[in-house]
Amino acid sequence: MNAIVLTGIGLVSGNAEGPLALSSVPVAVARIDPETGILHEAGHPLNGRNLAGTILICPTGKGSSSGSYVLLNLAHRRLAPAAIVTTQADAVLIAGAVLADIPLLTGCDREALGRLARFARLRVNGVAGTVSSS
Numbered sequence: 599m600n601a602i603v604l605t606g607i608g609l610v611s612g613n614a615e616g617p618l619a620l621s622s623v624p625v626a627v628a629r630i631d632p633e634t635g636i637l638h639e640a641g642h643p644l645n646g647r648n649l650a651g652t653i654l655i656c657p658t659g660k661g662s663s664s665g666s667y668v669l670l671n672l673a674h675r676r677l678a679p680a681a682i683v684t685t686q687a688d689a690v691l692i693a694g695a696v697l698a699d700i701p702l703l704t705g706c707d708r709e710a711l712g713r714l715a716r717f718a719r720l721r722v723n724g725v726a727g728t729v730s731s732s
Contacts, residue, residue, distance in 0.1 A: 601731045602717070604710050606683065608727035609692060612701035614681035615721045618714060619644060619652035626661035627694060628668050635677035653720040653729070654679040655711050659691040669694030681722035683711065683729050703727055 621644050629639040635650035650672070659665060669691075672678035678698055682691060687704035695702035701724035714720060717731040 602710075602713060603728055603730040604706055604714070606703040606706035606727045606729070608701070608724040609687060609704055610695040610700060610702040611724040612681070612699065613721070613723055613725075614653065614701050615719065616651045616653050616680040617718060618720050619647060619649050619654045619679065620711070620715050621654075621656040622712070623656070624658045624660040625654065625656045627659055627665035627690065628661045630668055630672060632668055632671040632675065632677070635672060635675075649679050650677040651680050653681050653683065653722055655683045655714065655720075655729075657708060658684050658686045659688045661690065663690055663693075665690040666694035666697060669700060670697040673698035673700060681724070681729075683722060685711065703729060 630637050635648045637644050681701040683703045685708045701722050721730050
């Protein structure tokens with residue numbers, strides 16, 4: 599498999615590597631259980647998935663501002679995604695990633711992100727604004 603490197607805008611710096619958690623629909627981070635890291639959002643493609651240590655790729659976030667604090671609590675328990683990559687970061691994701699020190703990229707092409715589905719692990723560089731196959 600040929601490697602892929604995609605470029606976006608790094609909003610929160612840092613480096614991360616982990617398994618891919620790809621969603622074609624927005625993710626309500628407030629629905630991630632802060633005790634387990636498991637997303638509980640009925641009907642969502644990632645429902646029931648443990649997002650701890652993953653590279654979470656989604657179009658954007660959704661839901662209430664409590665999601666920012668959920669990300670912070672997850673990070674304190676080492677249950678947060680290792681990095682978040684979006685096509686358009688919303689205020690909840692930005693605030694949560696800043697508070698929790700989770701690398702965050704935005705401005706990535708949605709179609710290009712979908713091509714990452716064939717890779718099991720990804721690397722994120724929040725300074726360079728890149729996501730790449732491992």
